[in-house]
Amino acid sequence: MKVWKPDIERHNQPLYLALISALQADIDCGSLAVQDRLPTQRELADSLGIAIGTVTRAYAEAERRGLIHSEGRRGTFVGGMQTSRSMLASLVKERPDAIDLSKNHPSYDLDPDLAAALKELSRASDIHRLLEYPSTAGMTHHREAGARWLGELGMKADPDSVFITAGAQHALSVILGAEMHRGETICTDNFTYLGMRAIAQQQDLNMIGLEVDEVGIMPDSFEAACRHHRVRVLYCMPTISNPTNRTMTVLRREEIAGIAAKYGVTVIEDEIMRPLVPEQSGFIAELLPDQTYLVVSTSKALAAGLRVGVVRAPDAARQRMVESLTASCICLPPLMIELFARWLDDGTVRDVVTQRRQDIARRQKLVDPLLDGFVCHRHPCSYHCWLELPDGWTSVRLAMETQAQGVVVSPGEVFATESHPAYEAVRISVVSPSAAELEQALGIITGLLRGTITPRLPTV
Numbered sequence: 001m002k003v004w005k006p007d008i009e010r011h012n013q014p015l016y017l018a019l020i021s022a023l024q025a026d027i028d029c030g031s032l033a034v035q036d037r038l039p040t041q042r043e044l045a046d047s048l049g050i051a052i053g054t055v056t057r058a059y060a061e062a063e064r065r066g067l068i069h070s071e072g073r074r075g076t077f078v079g080g081m082q083t084s085r086s087m088l089a090s091l092v093k094e095r096p097d098a099i100d101l102s103k104n105h106p107s108y109d110l111d112p113d114l115a116a117a118l119k120e121l122s123r124a125s126d127i128h129r130l131l132e133y134p135s136t137a138g139m140t141h142h143r144e145a146g147a148r149w150l151g152e153l154g155m156k157a158d159p160d161s162v163f164i165t166a167g168a169q170h171a172l173s174v175i176l177g178a179e180m181h182r183g184e185t186i187c188t189d190n191f192t193y194l195g196m197r198a199i200a201q202q203q204d205l206n207m208i209g210l211e212v213d214e215v216g217i218m219p220d221s222f223e224a225a226c227r228h229h230r231v232r233v234l235y236c237m238p239t240i241s242n243p244t245n246r247t248m249t250v251l252r253r254e255e256i257a258g259i260a261a262k263y264g265v266t267v268i269e270d271e272i273m274r275p276l277v278p279e280q281s282g283f284i285a286e287l288l289p290d291q292t293y294l295v296v297s298t299s300k301a302l303a304a305g306l307r308v309g310v311v312r313a314p315d316a317a318r319q320r321m322v323e324s325l326t327a328s329c330i331c332l333p334p335l336m337i338e339l340f341a342r343w344l345d346d347g348t349v350r351d352v353v354t355q356r357r358q359d360i361a362r363r364q365k366l367v368d369p370l371l372d373g374f375v376c377h378r379h380p381c382s383y384h385c386w387l388e389l390p391d392g393w394t395s396v397r398l399a400m401e402t403q404a405q406g407v408v409v410s411p412g413e414v415f416a417t418e419s420h421p422a423y424e425a426v427r428i429s430v431v432s433p434s435a436a437e438l439e440q441a442l443g444i445i446t447g448l449l450r451g452t453i454t455p456r457l458p459t460v
């Protein structure tokens with residue numbers, strides 16, 4: 001790995017500005033590339049013989065200018081956050097007219113009838129109770145609804161171990177708040193859910209990406225990480241992982257649970273896609289109930305704006321969860337949870353899920369012939385495809401090129417736990433655009449990859 005040694009003598013400025021000018025010059029001439037790791041502040045101060053405070057000031061200002069970004073304990077990297085999380089947002093923002101295949105959300109046309117549900121709710125005699133402060137753990141009948149839903153999905157849960165959150169992202173944040181401290185290690189798939197990366201970065205956690213095969217996280221890779229690091233938590237998405245679409249078999253869940261048990265690793269089992277998958281393949285939480293947090297949410301199955309997540313926590317973690325929830329929001333708005341509980345009871349959840357499954361199946365069928373000949377990881381119940389790119393393409397280059405041609409996709413790089421992804425791929429949503437737009441967009445993507453459409457951007 002090359003070590004950056006800036007030439008600050010050339011710049012006749014105060015030291016910290018000279019450092020920024022040298023950084024800019026090295027980026028401009030190409031000797032530093034996006035995602036190159038910079039030396040730590042201490043290393044740079046020592047190698048240049050200057051005060052560490054000068055380097056701290058220079059790095060802070062360079063970050064403010066978008067030249068570099070810090071990823072907590074992983075280090076400081078060339079390029080602003082533009083190159084990772086917010087890259088997606090800017091790809092969409094810069095081309096509001098583009099066909100957006102970057103969003104992994106369900107079809108809003110199939111959302112339940114909110115007006116009818118609110119009308120019905122307005123007739124309830126105790127509706128005023130929804131405006132009172134509930135306890136942090138929430139209203140009893142809301143926790144019971146959460147437990148009932150988990151039961152329908154195949155996981156028996158005591159309502160006392162169930163916590164309602166404002167969606168799965170909030171659940172993950174609350175769980176990590178309850179379980180982890182700054183600098184501790186969390187393992188996950190080598191391409192992982194963007195939101196988890198964001199929390200790990202915000203909480204300054206050390207994230208290790210694990211190797212994955214066709215059925216998810218590989219036991220050897222997990223065990224090696226446990227042997228060489230003090231792994232506190234494993235975050236996994238056993239059903240239709242985001243973005244790689246892997247689903248663990250029963251055997252794989254058992255293997256992962258076995259290793260977690262052996263090394264005392266807490267598991268966060270994110271099953272946000274489980275309600276959409278008809279066949280049952282068990283839960284890690286069933287195999288390892290005292291060490292596993294199970295997370296589901298209404299976002300992919302029912303309605304994304306409802307913001308209801310359901311967590312089944314280990315018994316011993318209840319108090320920590322209450323404390324973490326209190327720190328995060330005191331308590332949840334009961335109105336949204338009430339809608340969920342009523343939709344669960346009157347069969348709306350089941351009906352909407354059935355319609356969503358049919359909708360996804362139609363889209364996946366449409367995509368089938370269009371992606372023929374490519375290495376593409378798909379699942380019949382997934383909202384997206386994970387398309388591996390032929391040699392010569394990086395995910396960022398393809399994303400920028402398709403954007404120039406009016407199509408936005410999610411580059412694999414934004415999901416990668418390492419600064420250099422294991423391989424190049426893009427995530428393509430198949431449900432959010434119209435069918436005609438999807439066909440047109442896939443024509444552009446595959447045309448570029450096959451070389452039948454000429455790129456518009458210069459190659460660098």
Ligand SMILES: Cc1ncc(COP(=O)(O)O)c(C=O)c1O
Nearest residue numbers: 167168169170193242272297299
């Ligand atoms: C794997 C995974 N977990 C959690 C979330 C967050 O879900 P929610 O909208 O319920 O916060 C998402 C959203 O895309 C996701 O894909």
